[in-house]
Amino acid sequence: MSPEETPRIEAAELARRRARLWDRVIAAQTAVLPAGAPSWLWNPEHGAARQTALETLLPEPFDRALACLRVLGAAHPEWAVGLPLDRLIEPYLASSFPPALLAEAVERALGEPLGLAGSARWLIHARGAAHVPPRAAARLLPEVARWALEHPVPRNRTETLELLAQVQSPFVVPLLHAVLAGFFTSRTEAPEVAELFHLFGDPETFFVDDDLVRGTSDRAYAALLLARRGERGIRPRVRELMETATPADFHALALALETLEAAS
16 A cells, blocks of 8 residues: 555545444434434435425424434534534424423423433524523523533533523523532543544534633633623632643633633
């Protein structure tokens, strides 16, 4: 094998592995749909016919909403990586069901692993929390956020913190304090699941917050979010974390202290 051939062969093998893993995700999503789901549901070229197919397969709105949440739960574990069916379902849930029905479907889904995973993905990543009644969102978000803050995919945890940064409900500040204190530990996924996000997902996280740099930990980000809410009591813990912080974390922690000083 020549040196010129090696990259091409490696790329071809990676493509084959990705295709096999996509097939596995599609099989998992098919398993939560009624028998007879057409294979072209995953083909965006079929356009609006895919929505019609879902409504034909699942004529009862509650059953359809619940199945959609399960499909999202069977999707790729990195929320930012999605199949065409995921990209159809995320906005479809928001636009096609009454808010109260969506809240009821999420309540039911939280009692099962796929339903919990799909509800977290939709409420947080797809910003579905804005499409359920406010009281329901205040009740449902803490549960899915706690689950998501222990997700093995770093970007999913970051997305959770980014959403919490925008939420003013009373549960947010205690939850951020728990993150800062290190109460959350990332779950360890089975090798076949971990393989999915190692092949498709980003091994690091990134931020929409321009003040942060790549590699910032959840704890350091939580410190900055708490500082922006004027939580002065975090200063001792922030200074303690700075003693052993990475450069990225030190930057975020220093910003937290600066924010608190500016507000004093």
